[in-house]
Amino acid sequence: MPTLFRFLVTLAVLAGIAYGAMFALVMFVEPKKAEITIRIPPEKLAPKK
Numbered sequence: 001m002p003t004l005f006r007f008l009v010t011l012a013v014l015a016g017i018a019y020g021a022m023f024a025l026v027m028f029v030e031p032k033k034a035e036i037t038i039r040i041p042p043e044k045l046a047p048k049k
Helices: 002-028
Strands: none
Touching: none
């Protein structure tokens, strides 16, 4: 049983580290906002008959 407990504690610690890293990214990283323009050729818009 101690091995199972150690395994579960290790998984919980790793999950906590992953959660903390995601939380830090959400709080401290601001995404860049920019307009994106993609030109699509007219041939791709009109289906061929």
